[in-house]
Amino acid sequence: MKEFILLLLFCHVASPVRHSLKYFYTASSQATNFPEFVAVGLVDDVQIVHYDSNTQRVVPKQDWMEKVTGDDPNYWDGETQASQVDQHGLKVRIDTLKKRFNQTGGVHTYQRMYGCEWDDETGDTKGFEQYGYDGEDFIVFDLKTKTWIAPTPQAVITKYKWDRDADQNEYYFNYFTKGCIDWLKKYVGYGRSTLLRTELPSVSLLQKTPSSPVTCHASGFYPNKIMLFWRRDGEELHEDVDHGEILHNHDGTFQKSVDLDVSSVKAGDWGRYSCVFQLSGDEKDIITKLDPKLIKTNRAPEFPTGVVVGAVVGLLVLVAICIAGVFIWRKRNNGFEKANTSDGSASSVEAAPLN
Known part of the structure; x- marks a missing residue:
């Protein structure tokens, strides 16, 4: 397992070539002094939002993220509702996976990482999503074939079910090639003075x-x-x-x-x-x-x-970031989920059920 690994003397302005928008979700079972669910969003590796099951509210982590309400006054309410749905969904999946892996008690984690990248010079884009269980890849989405990849035998049943949902996979493809990119560009615009x-x-x-x-x-x-x-x-x-x-x-x-x-x-x-x-x-x-x-x-x-x-x-x-659920797994294959709000924001892509 490749662990996430996941501080001014001269300053001038220059734009990074490739920008990224990433969301990391972590649901945990029987973890001591740790929320059952945590979600964080990052633009260019700078945290922009945070949600956990204790506070039950999505909050901005950068002052410039407050600008989003100018385009969508209901943004924070919509993001909060989406996170609450994901909180419930990922918690249920832990119970399903414990059965698949023949487990009973103990501490277990179910993670999701998704997002997109955009090259502001060439226009090249990339979308990605992956799920992990207890620090290992569970299932990932292949954006080129619009199908799912199962790195472990316990994920095969999920792959077959999700592959049959062609409409959902087409939605994922459209989201990660356009919707996610549009939000990434908008966020970069909000935080231009900081991010660039x-x-x-x-x-x-x-x-x-x-x-x-x-x-x-x-x-x-x-x-x-x-x-x-x-x-x-x-x-x-x-x-x-x-x-x-x-x-x-x-x-x-x-x-x-x-x-x-x-x-x-x-x-x-x-x-x-x-x-x-x-x-x-x-x-x-x-x-x-x-x-x-x-x-x-x-x-x-x-x-x-x-x-x-x-x-x-x-x-x-x-x-703190690691505890917030920012995990990277050993293999780098990726996959995606359905939106549960109508605003099209990157953090509103709902996770699909396992069974």
Whole structure:
């Protein structure tokens, strides 16, 4: 299972090429101190809405999402009703799947991830949806064939039933090739000043002990379409390098680290190495030479407090998003559901029943 893995020094405006709208639903059974159902929506990996079974209400997570009522005064009521329907539907499916998998008690999760992508330069679009049970793919929708794919034997009965509903699958196809894209463009328009900004990071070299790997840590960049890597003599290194995941900072920016194993690097060769940060759409790279004088350790007071705080806050945000139901499964096949409201918004695509 590929776990979701699923924080400003210079700023100018540039537009990311590819935009995305994604919704993540999680229904849980017998989970302690966790809502039975949680739903979050993200545009370009920025959370825009939240709903859970405790509050029973969809709420905006960005100020600019309030603009949606100008186009649809009933937007928040409609989204709330749709989420309540999904809450009930996904809870029922957990009981069905427990029987399919010959399970009785214990903690179980049923997840749904769907959405679309749009390239604002080429116009290319993509739709996707997938369901997962206990962290593994359960069933996904093939947008090209308008049929369902069952990665596990327990999903075959569901695949056959959903494949026979040609009208529903045609609806899904039309939604993900047009309706979802229209909403994505609208949301990007609402949050243009936030979503289309560019911020470059501060880059630091960190090392715990003289024998530890040297970490190149970039924090404060936006968007997250970046590359961070080590190179030697101008060539990118693939050996003795460990790439970390991109994490959220509390201020909406991102951070990422990449480690370099220097145990076999001679002292005289350190000058041949450098860390390179590249941001999509920005022609100028940020290059940091592997210089012992630039390396900071975790021994107080040398280690930068800002980095520590940023990392901790970033991890807390990551945990919150993960708990909110943002899951990615090992395989990448996808599928989709029917809308239960008439507004056509991306979060109103109702999940189909399993049986």
